Amino acid sequence: MSAKNTIDERSYEYLVRQFETIFHSSSDGIWVCDGNGVVININRASETLNGIRAEDVIGHNIKDLVARKVFDHSVTTRVMATGRRQTVMQFIPKTGKYLLSTGTPSLTEDGRIALIVVNERDMTELNTLRQEFEKSQQVREKYRQELSDISLLELERNDIVAESAAMRRILQMALKLSHIGASNILVLGESGTGKGLLARLIHKNSARHTHPLVEINCAALPENLLEAELFGYQKGAFTGADEKGKIGLFELAQGGTLFLDEIGDMPLPLQAKLLKYLDNKEIRRVGGTRSIKVDCATIAATNKDLKTLVAARAFRQDLYYRLNSFILQLPPLRERREDIAGLVRFCLGEANRTYNCARTISPRAMRSLQEYRFPGNVRELRNIIENAVVMANDDQITEFILASIDEQDPGGLESFPRPAATGEGLAGKLQAYEKELLLEARRRCRTTREAARRLGISQPSVVRKYKQYQIG
Numbered sequence: 001m002s003a004k005n006t007i008d009e010r011s012y013e014y015l016v017r018q019f020e021t022i023f024h025s026s027s028d029g030i031w032v033c034d035g036n037g038v039v040i041n042i043n044r045a046s047e048t049l050n051g052i053r054a055e056d057v058i059g060h061n062i063k064d065l066v067a068r069k070v071f072d073h074s075v076t077t078r079v080m081a082t083g084r085r086q087t088v089m090q091f092i093p094k095t096g097k098y099l100l101s102t103g104t105p106s107l108t109e110d111g112r113i114a115l116i117v118v119n120e121r122d123m124t125e126l127n128t129l130r131q132e133f134e135k136s137q138q139v140r141e142k143y144r145q146e147l148s149d150i151s152l153l154e155l156e157r158n159d160i161v162a163e164s165a166a167m168r169r170i171l172q173m174a175l176k177l178s179h180i181g182a183s184n185i186l187v188l189g190e191s192g193t194g195k196g197l198l199a200r201l202i203h204k205n206s207a208r209h210t211h212p213l214v215e216i217n218c219a220a221l222p223e224n225l226l227e228a229e230l231f232g233y234q235k236g237a238f239t240g241a242d243e244k245g246k247i248g249l250f251e252l253a254q255g256g257t258l259f260l261d262e263i264g265d266m267p268l269p270l271q272a273k274l275l276k277y278l279d280n281k282e283i284r285r286v287g288g289t290r291s292i293k294v295d296c297a298t299i300a301a302t303n304k305d306l307k308t309l310v311a312a313r314a315f316r317q318d319l320y321y322r323l324n325s326f327i328l329q330l331p332p333l334r335e336r337r338e339d340i341a342g343l344v345r346f347c348l349g350e351a352n353r354t355y356n357c358a359r360t361i362s363p364r365a366m367r368s369l370q371e372y373r374f375p376g377n378v379r380e381l382r383n384i385i386e387n388a389v390v391m392a393n394d395d396q397i398t399e400f401i402l403a404s405i406d407e408q409d410p411g412g413l414e415s416f417p418r419p420a421a422t423g424e425g426l427a428g429k430l431q432a433y434e435k436e437l438l439l440e441a442r443r444r445c446r447t448t449r450e451a452a453r454r455l456g457i458s459q460p461s462v463v464r465k466y467k468q469y470q471i472g
Contacts, residue, residue: 029120035113037062051094075103098127164336178205183297189330192379195301203257211256219265233286253296264304275319333374340370351389365398
């Protein structure tokens, strides 16, 4: 044997040892199969991951190993079928492991598969983490739903009707704010939507509920009296002042909640004093020189557009931003008609108990109430029901309610638009008016049946007229 051959053999042996070392030291499993799927070799990591011995699989076709359930399916067969690299997730029953297997073909010059090299990576821990994450998400969703159910139970205990999704969201937000002890809450909404009720709900369910809730309507008093009511005054502060002085509402609300209703009507000088309190939690009585520390939550409410007032310099911008840390926008009753039936039943039961009556309401009257626009919102509904209970001549209050609605909204078309005068003939004007009424009914009514009741025509007529005027 020549020296050259000896060197070549040593080089070959060295390369083989190198390959064997790399092949078996890999922490990933490695399989080598021929183009027909027969196993040529596997490394030690594959033996461990699959719970097998190399001698038991080398020389066997991969399809036979799948049939023997060594693994649930094979990436090698996919590579053989497609001729391209493939990746699959395998489950190994014997070891209980999940393996991410990638098969890569080695092709001959004429495009045939010569070898398939499969790399296996243990994904068991990652898969377990994924399953645990999904499980925690399910638990989280379950707790979220349970908390939501608890919140709704709290609403029922507080005698609040909330069947509509919009109202439930608002009330659940209010409960959350009360539970975390939030302050500087701004409640917005039209007159009569229940802003005061929402403020009482927040206070009642907060950690401050053992301390007083003090309410004041900022629009009900002139500026000088409002300042004295809010901040109190020292003796002799002004003509007619009590000789002993007087404690203000801020001090009365110590540890509790101060509810400032109609904050949009607060005079600008008082807005500055309110802002100072919100900044440093200190007040000074009228005519006084000493600052007094007061710790109370503040809830402000208004039916006005504060942004418009800020633009008109009728409301301080810095106070607006200080007050609206948390905003709760109460929808008007006409936008939550799902709540009307529950509110009617609640108000009727309350009035019956108050006046020792047993009044009832018919489905016809209930439908009419659900179709009415309620410009005065919940306050108007409560007044209608209370008046009906007191003034009706018998226990059935349907006719009294219908008369009350008709008096407020003759024909059930209150605030429907009136057509502008045009040079058209009478027929054209009538058609224009009819179309505007139909368009308004389409916007405000959920169904054609509801529109028919509001317009006083049949449901087929509504459908036909919608089509006639191309109202979608």
